Amino acid sequence: MQKKVSKDIIEKWLKGWSLSRDLPLPFQYKSGFKINVNDEKQKARYVFSELNDDFFQLANSINEPWIFLKVCASFDDFKDKIPEKWKVQPQGYMMSCVSPMNFSNTILHDDYKLEFEAYNSTFVVKIVTKNNELASIGRVVIVDDLAVYDRISTEINHKRKGLATFLMKELEKIALSKGVSNNFLVATEQGKYLYESLGWELYSLYTSIVIPAEKSKI
Structure with a gap:
């Protein structure tokens, strides 16, 4: 029920x-x-x-x-x-997670680098190639005591390289730096399995x- x-x-x-x-x-x-x-x-x-x-x-x-x-x-x-x-x-699938997430030894391959942006209360993390091609991107928004993760995506030719996991780790670092450990997002069917592997649970x-x-x- x-x-x-x-x-x-x-x-x-x-x-x-x-x-x-x-x-x-x-x-x-x-x-x-x-x-x-x-x-x-x-x-x-x-x-x-x-x-x-x-x-x-x-x-x-x-x-x-x-x-x-x-x-x-x-x-x-x-x-x-x-x-x-x-x-x-x-x-x-609405999902929630209280930090810390479950990360294995997640490292970023030398072929990639991180970029950061911010607007409103939104923090953006991008993983790009050495040629500045976007590989993965995600956002975390701090709303009071809640970290809202949004628009997490990886380009199709960069999937299955652990980029989304590394991206989530970087987004969580930002939330924790703001003193927020209560995480929330809405996942697709496909994304749900990634988040479950990181310790997220179904909220609704x-x-x-x-x-x-x-x-x-x-």
């Missing part, structure tokens, strides 16, 4: 998500939160820590495409309670639904 999800953590994570992407900060919408993303394929997102009447009211009232509803629940818990116009997206399923453009006229 889905455990109770902290609305406070969801709010902090959403703030970090917004700061990382240089978007407007989330604001409360009834029992959940809303972010105006203003992207062609994601106009806005509503996020709820649990299934409730506010979530279902939106699911029934929204007809516009590319507005996402997101909730800390399994799709099976509500798929029969929403109109068919909504399409489920790939499963997300995170399910997203949207009305695609071709379904919006139904």
Whole structure:
């Protein structure tokens, strides 16, 4: 059974998500939160820590495409309670970790070097080749007592070289230097296995639904 999800953590994570992407900060919408993303394929997102009447009211009232509803629940818990116009997206996994993460003897090969940037409350770590080709990148945002990890990715021709693990180690160093050891992120199916190997645990399923453009006229 889905455990109770902290609305406070969801709010902090959403703030970090917004700061990382240089978007407007989330604001409360009834029992959940809303972010105006203003992207062609994601106009806005509503996020709820649990299934409730506010979530279902939106699911029934929204007809516009590319507005996402997101909730800390399994799709099976509500798929029969929403109109068919909504399409489920790939499963997300909210994950948490209290430092330290589990790192083996992780070293960066001589073919690569580190670069650092910062903006808002966001710290960016890049792993690049000697020719300045981007190999891996990730961000950590400090929101009060929470370190929000976001947009962790490795370019396809640089995968399976331990870069993502090394990147996470560098991001954790930044969080610890700020006195923060409570870590949070949302993982894809593929990323989930990496984070589990580093000591992260599942906090909650995170399910997203949207009305695609071709379904919006139904």
